[in-house]
Amino acid sequence: MEHSRHAGWLELFFDLVFVALAGQLAHSLHGDPGPADFAVFLALYLPPWWAWINLTVAANLFEDDTARRRLLMLTAMLSLAVMTVAVTEATGERSTAYALGYAGSRIVLLGLWWPSTTRPIHPGDALVPRWRPLVYCLVPAVGWAASVLVPAPWRFVIWGVLLAAEVGVLFVERSAGLPRRLHVGHLVERVGLFVIIVFGESVVGLIGSLDTEWTAAGGWVALVGFVMLAALWWSYFDFGSAAAETVLRAAAGDRAVPLARDVTAFLHFFVTAGVVAMAGGLATAVEEAGQGHGHLARGAVVALAGGLALYHTAHACIALRFGRRPLLVATWAVPGVGVPLLVIGVAGHLAPWQVVAVLTAEVVAHLLYARWVTTRRLRTRTA
Incomplete structure (x- = not known):
């Protein structure tokens, strides 16, 4: 039976970098972002998210609290701080x-995984083949590192190819030694x-924007x-997170790890990206309402309403991945996605407070x- 585990102090300290990252990314969608801004936002958010989820899984598997592990995680924190600044x-x-x-984050990941090539992750497991951390990390x-020698835009093409290759490794046939339980x-x-x-960045954005535009209209929004x-x-947290834990605990055998991978690593990228986009749109809505604008800039509406639509879409995909019946998922997913998209279509006729009010409803x-x-x-169960 799985023993109870909670996030350690090192992991909580490590997450502070991502508080700053969320703020930087939300700020990039402040104002009136265009299609290119949204594409760049998603593209630049993916690598640090991918680094975070990989390091989180490593912490999940390797529970030792040695000085070596602490130094590796602090090094990863510095690497991701550089990414955040940039x-x-x-x-x-x-x-x-x-x-x-x-x-730098991949080198740290290599350091975390390499000991598992000489001793099993769990008693009774086989060793992780050495080629996996070498290829994956x-x-x-x-x-x-070599991409810095290549001029743009080919440098960015290299980044995309490398990320795709990393994801592809996870779908290669399972080899002995890879974890079968988390x-x-x-x-x-x-x-x-x-x-x-x-979510915290969204709250910070609201407070900061209201501080800038200290008016009754801005306060209402x-x-x-x-x-x-x-x-x-x-x-x-009452339904999405609770359901995820219930389903993942119930998953057995070879189904458990792929299910956790799809829900946490892949689909939660879109969950969190949607909330970050909403943070940028909400901050702009408060400021424009405070300034007396008749309607919200289209880019801000797309960030806010589009972020909510993305959030609901990701949760619908999670529900389907968990095996929920499509018709039941559609009862909340269709309005959850449809209402924000409708707001985008008619936003030119709505005041900033009306945009926020409809989405809140x-x-x-x-x-x-x-x-x-x-x-x-x-x-029904107790009847």
């Missing part, structure tokens, strides 16, 4: 720093803490926006529906 200019003059920061590190509670908690980080974030938090309705479904199921 992320807003990573397609320009800071692309070298961004690439070298990511290369060292080769990308060398590639990212500490589910710890993993769900770590992902939940990351979600808290991006900030208040309604806070209700939206509170409802999202409530529904995520959808989120609150989603929460109330989830609570109603849960209550009905409990009554």
